[in-house]
Structure formats: C-alpha cells, structure tokens
Amino acid sequence: MTEAAPEPRGRRELNRIRTRQAIADAAARLVGERGIERTTVDDIAAAAGIGRATFFRHFESKELAIAAGLSGAAIFVLVGILEEIPDEVGPLDAVRRASARLGEDFEAQRAMFLEQARLSWSSPALMAWTLHLYVDWEVAIAASVARRFDDLVPGDPRPRLVGAITMAAWRLAVDAWLTDDGAGDLPRLIQDHLAAIDVPRRNP
Template sequence: MTAKESSIRDLAASPVGLRERKKIKTRQAIRREAYRLFREHGYDATTVDQIAEAAEISPSTFFRYFPSKEDIVLTDEYDPLMVEILRTAPEGMSLLRVVRTAILDTLREILHEDREELVTRMTLILEVPALRRRNYEHQMQTWVMITESFAAGTGRSADDLELRVAAAAIGAALAEAIVGWTRDGCTGDLVALADESLALLERGLGDSP
C-alpha cells in the first residue's frame, strides 16, 4: 500500500461528528424497519405511514430523512464520505485509483455491518420496476457527484470530458459488479468482484485522468 492510499483509508475510517452520527442512526432505524416491512408485505404494499409507525416517528419526520419511499432503497450514508475522500484526494492520484482505494474498504464495511440490508436493497432494485428506473437516475447523479467532488479538490473543471467519462466508467463498472453479484444470489465475493471490475478499467485507463 502506498502512502497516498493509506491516507485515503485513514480518512474513510475517521469518525463523524455526534450530530451526524445521530442522524445516521435515525436513518438506519427507519431503513431497518422499512426493509423488514418490505420483506413481510412487499415493497408496493408497504406505505410510508406504516414505516413511520414501525420506526416510532411521524410521517413528517420520515420525509425529513427520506424524500420518498424509493429513497429508502436508493440512498445510503456513504456518499458524504466519498465526497470528502474525493475532495481531499492526494495530489497526483488518479480518480480511478482514489475510488478503487476507498470503495473496497467501504464495501468490506458494508458487508460486515449491513450485509442483509445490502442484499435486500439490491434485490428490491432488480425486482421493482419503479426502483430500477430511479436507480439509473441515481447512478447518473452519483457520476456527477464523483466528477464535481474530484474536480473541486484538484482544480480541474467539472466539465472536463476526460474526467466525466472516467467517472461514468467507474460508476458503470461498480454497478455491473454489484448487479452481477445480486443476480448470482449474493453468494460470491463482492469485494473481489468490484476490485476486478475496477482493475479492468485501470488497465485500460491507466492513470487517466
């Protein structure tokens, strides 16, 4: 591991503030109850009011944490961390190397702490048409987030074609790894599969951008 990669891993492991931890804890509690209801009654048959009641919150509180029922499945607590990692990436490290270094540790953490939720999430995305449609939109938003965050930290333009293509390719490679893992019954080594997908890109993209 290089010193640059070590600094990224240290940032990924750094604790968040107390207020943010409380918000994350509440979001996770809402999501946990929602996933339980989805498994018991199905996604379409479960209402926001039912989720709020199960999580012991009001519907208005629910919407402070999730704009819609779909966002329970499509959002997580890791995007803000990725933004910080990208904005503070070591000078001279490519976008692909930064993401590859950070995402593998994040995946390991998710699989260790929240594997059941990840399986539920991905299964829902594959099975529910409305979630599949919204997931593609969410992926595009993630590509933009990656591009803008890395550009802000390196002084590059977020309109840089090379950077935008790299971000889209990285997002697509990770999505393909996760979807393939889900279709195979979530039994393989997701971290290895994601690493292999990004390695394929790295051999093709080299250090660009």
C-alpha cells in the same frame, strides 16, 4: 443529497436532515421486513413519526425514499473515503483505492449488503428510482475527483464521466454478484470492473 456541506445553520436544517434520514431508515427497515408491495407511504410516515404530506416534502416518491435507505449508506461512505485519498492519486485510481478500502469491512456486512442489493432490484419502479439516486452520487463523486485531473477545463466532461463510470462499475459488479447468489467476492468484482476502464488523467 449528502455532500460535505458546512455545519448546518439552525434547528430547521438539522431537523430537515434528521427527518429525511429517519424516513429513509424507516423505509429500508419496513421494506426489509415486509417487502415493497406491503409497505405503504402511510406506513413509512408513521414509522418515521411524520405526516404523509411531510413525507412528500422530503422525497419525490416512495421508491426514492426506499432507495435512499437501502443504497445511501454505502455510497456516502465511499465519497467520504474518496476525500481522504491523497491528492496526487489520479481520479480513477482514487476511486479504486476508495472502493478497496470500503471492501475491507465487506465480510462483516456481507449478508446485509446482499439483502439490500436484492431489495434494490426487486421491483422495476425501485430499480428506476435507484438509478435516479445513483445520478446524485455521480455528481458527488465528480465533485470529489475533479481536482485530481492535471488539465481540467471549464465544461470538462471527465469528472462526471468518472462519476458515471464508478456507479456503473459498482452496479454491474453487484448485478454479477447477485447473479451468482452472492457467492462471489464483491470487492474483487468491483476491482475487476474498475480495472477494465481507463480515463486518462491528462488528455493526449
């Protein structure tokens, strides 16, 4: 999972990251072209230039590779933007601002987001593994917002809760957007969802 790690050490790590990204990209592209049912692990492996055994060294399932290819980019960018929000901004406000920043470029990529969202929920197995991937993103968001709490204690549930709330708000906003066939304003929907929740930055 892509966190703000130090520069990778050697060629092995570089290759590992590059291969994983190549697999995810190939998976998303082939599923976009043919649909999930007509896309096999062998197809994805061939398109990524690897063997099938290597595929399974990078991803636990075909659907996880597809989910990483479809959903990974937007969330990766969100976490990156989160890191840039000034430290004095509270945890949920930081998430709101980062989501708003991501939304600024939304119109330029609306069709792509819509297609990716449709594909993500287009099979029960892919939905299940997309949710699995979202848990990884929750952890990344939690790591990013933890320092924004004034009174964090060891074992404090709030960073993980903020991560979970963020992914839930996004997921439900995308659901509503798809229900409306993408006619709605997704950035607005995300902000509405995030506005409805509060996680105080300081316990009472």
